[in-house]
Amino acid sequence: MKRFLGVLFGISILFLVIFFIDKRFNSYYREIFSIIGINIILVTSLNISNGFTGLFSLGHAGFMAVGAYTSALLDLPLDKKAMLLPNLPYWLGHISLPFLLSVIMAGFMAAFFAVLVGYPVLRLKGHYLSVATLGFMVIVRVVINNTPNLTRGAIGINNIPNYTNIWWVYFWVVITVYALWRIINSSYGRAFLAIREDHIAASLSGVNLTKYKILSFAIGAFFAGVAGALWAHQITAITPRAFSFVTTFNIVVMLVIGGMGSISGSIVSAFLLTLLPELMRPLEEGMVLFGYQLPQLYGLTQLIMATLLILVMIFRPKGLMGDRELSLKGILGQKSS
Amino acid sequence: MLRLENVEVYYGVIRALKGITLKVEKGEIVSLIGANGAGKTTTLRTISGLLTPKSGKIYYNDQDITYVPPYKRVGMGIAHSPEGREIFTTLTVYENLVLGSYLRNDREGIEKDINWIFSLFPRLKERLSKPAGTLSGGEQQMLAIGRALMAKPQLLMLDEPSLGLAPILVEELFEVIEDINKQGTTILLVEQNANMALSISQRAYVLETGSVKMEGDAKELQENEDVKKAYLGA
Amino acid sequence: MFSLPYVLQQFINAIILGSIYALVAIGLSMVYGILRLINFAHGDILMIGAYTGLFLLTLYKAPFAIVLIVPMLVGGLIGVIVERVAYRPLRKAPEVALLITSLAVSMFIENLAIMVLSPRPRRFRIPSFLSKSHFYGAINFRNIDILIVILTVVLVVVLTLFVKKTKIGIAMRATAESINTSYLMGINVNNIIMLTFAIGSLLAGVAGMMFASKYGRIEPFMGFLPGLKAFVASVIGGIGSLPGAVMGGYLLGFAEIFFVGFLPPQLSGYRDGFVFLLLIIVLLIRPSGIFGQAEKREV
Numbered sequence: 001m002k003r004f005l006g007v008l009f010g011i012s013i014l015f016l017v018i019f020f021i022d023k024r025f026n027s028y029y030r031e032i033f034s035i036i037g038i039n040i041i042l043v044t045s046l047n048i049s050n051g052f053t054g055l056f057s058l059g060h061a062g063f064m065a066v067g068a069y070t071s072a073l074l075d076l077p078l079d080k081k082a083m084l085l086p087n088l089p090y091w092l093g094h095i096s097l098p099f100l101l102s103v104i105m106a107g108f109m110a111a112f113f114a115v116l117v118g119y120p121v122l123r124l125k126g127h128y129l130s131v132a133t134l135g136f137m138v139i140v141r142v143v144i145n146n147t148p149n150l151t152r153g154a155i156g157i158n159n160i161p162n163y164t165n166i167w168w169v170y171f172w173v174v175i176t177v178y179a180l181w182r183i184i185n186s187s188y189g190r191a192f193l194a195i196r197e198d199h200i201a202a203s204l205s206g207v208n209l210t211k212y213k214i215l216s217f218a219i220g221a222f223f224a225g226v227a228g229a230l231w232a233h234q235i236t237a238i239t240p241r242a243f244s245f246v247t248t249f250n251i252v253v254m255l256v257i258g259g260m261g262s263i264s265g266s267i268v269s270a271f272l273l274t275l276l277p278e279l280m281r282p283l284e285e286g287m288v289l290f291g292y293q294l295p296q297l298y299g300l301t302q303l304i305m306a307t308l309l310i311l312v313m314i315f316r317p318k319g320l321m322g323d324r325e326l327s328l329k330g331i332l333g334q335k336s337s
Numbered sequence: 338m339l340r341l342e343n344v345e346v347y348y349g350v351i352r353a354l355k356g357i358t359l360k361v362e363k364g365e366i367v368s369l370i371g372a373n374g375a376g377k378t379t380t381l382r383t384i385s386g387l388l389t390p391k392s393g394k395i396y397y398n399d400q401d402i403t404y405v406p407p408y409k410r411v412g413m414g415i416a417h418s419p420e421g422r423e424i425f426t427t428l429t430v431y432e433n434l435v436l437g438s439y440l441r442n443d444r445e446g447i448e449k450d451i452n453w454i455f456s457l458f459p460r461l462k463e464r465l466s467k468p469a470g471t472l473s474g475g476e477q478q479m480l481a482i483g484r485a486l487m488a489k490p491q492l493l494m495l496d497e498p499s500l501g502l503a504p505i506l507v508e509e510l511f512e513v514i515e516d517i518n519k520q521g522t523t524i525l526l527v528e529q530n531a532n533m534a535l536s537i538s539q540r541a542y543v544l545e546t547g548s549v550k551m552e553g554d555a556k557e558l559q560e561n562e563d564v565k566k567a568y569l570g571a
Numbered sequence: 572m573f574s575l576p577y578v579l580q581q582f583i584n585a586i587i588l589g590s591i592y593a594l595v596a597i598g599l600s601m602v603y604g605i606l607r608l609i610n611f612a613h614g615d616i617l618m619i620g621a622y623t624g625l626f627l628l629t630l631y632k633a634p635f636a637i638v639l640i641v642p643m644l645v646g647g648l649i650g651v652i653v654e655r656v657a658y659r660p661l662r663k664a665p666e667v668a669l670l671i672t673s674l675a676v677s678m679f680i681e682n683l684a685i686m687v688l689s690p691r692p693r694r695f696r697i698p699s700f701l702s703k704s705h706f707y708g709a710i711n712f713r714n715i716d717i718l719i720v721i722l723t724v725v726l727v728v729v730l731t732l733f734v735k736k737t738k739i740g741i742a743m744r745a746t747a748e749s750i751n752t753s754y755l756m757g758i759n760v761n762n763i764i765m766l767t768f769a770i771g772s773l774l775a776g777v778a779g780m781m782f783a784s785k786y787g788r789i790e791p792f793m794g795f796l797p798g799l800k801a802f803v804a805s806v807i808g809g810i811g812s813l814p815g816a817v818m819g820g821y822l823l824g825f826a827e828i829f830f831v832g833f834l835p836p837q838l839s840g841y842r843d844g845f846v847f848l849l850l851i852i853v854l855l856i857r858p859s860g861i862f863g864q865a866e867k868r869e870v
């Protein structure tokens with residue numbers, strides 16, 4: 001009961017904050033808050049496989065791409081669809097789902113791919129798994145590039161309706177965080193942890209490794225697909241190049257700096273590291289400082305992210321939070337349990 | 338020659354050595370005996386530098402070597418034939434021996450010593466250019482000892498050298514150890530075969546759960562009733 | 572179906588591509604052999620080598636011998652610096668920490684290049700005597716192609732002799748088998764690891780020059796895919812093994828050329844995807860590769 005009230009309290013605060021942002025901020029800031037939310041979904045969902053289950057996947061951008069394209073294909077208005085993608089199969093060319101439904105379908109499509117890919121790939125361990133999932137990401141990109149009838153290839157799909165707003169985003173943030181929270185505190189979550197801590201012991205104790213690995217991978221992919229869909233309807237134009245290694249890298253940075261195995265760490269770090277590029281943007285584009293025109297410094301943000309990550313790995317390898325969680329008690333200075 | 342003072346070593350949070358004090362004088366054979374898990378291997382690994390003590394000091398020829406990296410200790414004359422052989426299975430027998438002499442530069446001396454090793458362990462000679470991983474357990478043991486000897490150490494540490502050898506070879510091995518010792522190499526010996534170890538040693542230490550339980554003259558320890566009961570199977 | 576000259580031409584293309592993959596794969600494989608690290612930054616050394624070559628050629632009009640040697644040295648130097656600064660502090664850290672760090676190093680180098688050199692692709696023009704073509708009927712190749720193949724063979728032979736015959740080479744192989752036991756031999760393991768990075772990066776640097784000469788175009792991200800493909804190559808050959816990396820490089824070169832040259836042309840766009848499909852298949856059916864021993868540590 002107490003916990004329920006706590007959750008309710010948290011959600012009402014979030015509601016008020018979003019209401020405030022929605023009313024008081026201009027569209028530029030509202031977009032930043034949307035992106036923060038989308039990154040929270042991406043990072044927390046990557047945490048399930050990489051942090052809690054110990055399967056260090058580098059394919060998250062691939063699942064994002066699957067979600068983005070799926071949702072765009074499902075909910076583009078029919079007239080736009082006929083214009084942009086005249087060669088779609090009949091049934092696909094003649095449906096236009098409501099946004100909520102297309103986002104959910106995006107999640108399921110990504111999860112479906114996760115199962116498909118996970119079945120062979122998750123048998124690999126350690127680095128091999130990482131490279132194979134990265135390979136999956138490359139394959140997704142190659143396929144998108146080579147199926148112009150479905151995806152318009154390298155040109156990408158533009159004119160996607162701007163359905164995403166901070167209400168939608170934080171609706172999904174709450175669902176993601178709540179779902180992940182419930183999962184990791186269930187018997188499934190304990191199985192995931194068992195896999196991370198010790199393979200051999202986990203398989204001896206009767207945990208069906210493959211099943212749980214795929215499950216963990218698919219759950220993460222589902223929310224990555226959702227995030228991809230939200231992102232597509234925020235930016236309104238997607239190309240295969242948008243889902244690159246850099247995208248995966250940025251999510252990994254947020255995850256590692258927040259602390260693999262900490263949901264609240266992921267949230268805090270997604271928040272801070274999404275703001276970083278926004279703060280750096282004037283510098284990257286070459287700002288005028290005391291009357292001097294500074295040179296353009298494209299790449300500076302990524303450079304800082306990379307440096308940050310190296311420093312964290314050397315000096316604080318468990319990230320901000322390690323695998324602990326923020327709690328009110330902890331903040332108030334008591335020992336959290 | 339070698340002195341450990343109150344050396345404490347941890348594996349993570351496990352305190353494996355709880356303040357060991359011991360010394361080895363030049364020219365001696367000293368044995369470390371004790372039950373499984375007593376800390377014998379840990380002691381040797383600490384002396385060779387693979388483990389660093391949390392506290393305490395290690396002196397070698399009156400020089401503090403507590404924080405000297407392991408490869409430099411080899412250069413100072415400490416050789417360690419580790420437990421479980423740890424030969425390089427993908428390298429040939431010959432290459433293993435060459436690595437034993439890694440820090441030496443006297444070509445002729447090295448060739449001479451390789452021949453000496455072959456005279457001690459003729460079986461190795463027949464398998465000179467075979468990958469060491471294809472040797473039998475006993476042969477691998479010989480190779481491990483030979484490899485340590487190739488360093489021409491002043492102090493040779495052997496961790497269970499008789500493990501896996503046929504009884505007749507064990508006797509031979511102990512003769513070889515005595516021989517090497519007579520030629521001037523100081524020896525620190527860890528053995529399950531405590532009786533035999535004690536019989537060639539001048540002094541010995543009995544370790545128990547990370548501490549020195551007893552120490553003294555090897556012959557006296559061999560006669561000691563407690564030691565007999567606990568370690569000599571009498 | 573395919574004419575003989577066409578087949579021969581594809582064969583030549585495969586040898587050239589395979590040579591480049593082989594050179595890049597050697598470094599990756601050797602580093603993996605010792606540290607169990609997939610060095611994602613390895614491909615970026617290739618990019619650095621290419622840019623170094625470009626500047627020597629255009630700014631300094633340096634003779635081509637220098638244009639070959641200096642990128643090697645610069646590559647080797649950067650490799651050593653990366654090892655010293657980013658990887659050495661993590662010697663005792665878990666594998667995944669090394670992996671993450673190498674991703675970060677890769678990003679760092681690429682974005683530094685974007686900042687300093689601009690993201691814009693540049694043309695890479697080799698001196699005319701190297702771009703001179705030889706025609707034999709329908710087959711043609713350039714002097715640079717011959718140079719690439721000969722240089723690869725020479726470098727591989729020299730390196731193989733070094734690793735097989737010299738004491739330091741033996742120490743490198745020993746370190747790959749067991750770091751602790753190598754310490755007991757008196758081997759300065761850190762120096763051996765540094766040397767391994769130096770040699771691997773040296774080869775990546777020269778491979779970068781070759782890559783740029785062959786394709787005539789360079790950009791800051793150019794190393795990413797060749798780096799990953801070289802990893803695939805070393806897995807195919809058996810990671811950690813020098814002959815394996817070389818064989819893997821050539822096999823991958825042939826597989827890729829076969830894919831684009833002999834399968835229906837609609838498929839050729841899937842080239843990069845195919846390489847990873849190959850990786851996954853190899854990992855599943857023979858994870859130790861062709862030359863690899865089953866790994867003692869978990870794969």
Ligand SMILES: Nc1ncnc2c1ncn2[C@@H]1O[C@H](COP(=O)(O)OP(=O)(O)OP(=O)(O)O)[C@@H](O)[C@H]1O
Nearest residue numbers: 348351353371372373374375376377378379380420
């Ligand atoms: N790598 C390790 N990690 C954690 N604990 C270890 C490790 N190696 C040894 N220990 C512990 O340290 C203690 C001492 O071990 P050590 O190997 O030194 O014993 P030992 O006297 O050589 O035994 P044995 O006769 O069986 O070889 C034991 O309790 C052992 O469990």
Ligand SMILES: [Mg+2]
Nearest residue numbers: 377378379420
């Ligand atoms: Mg022992």
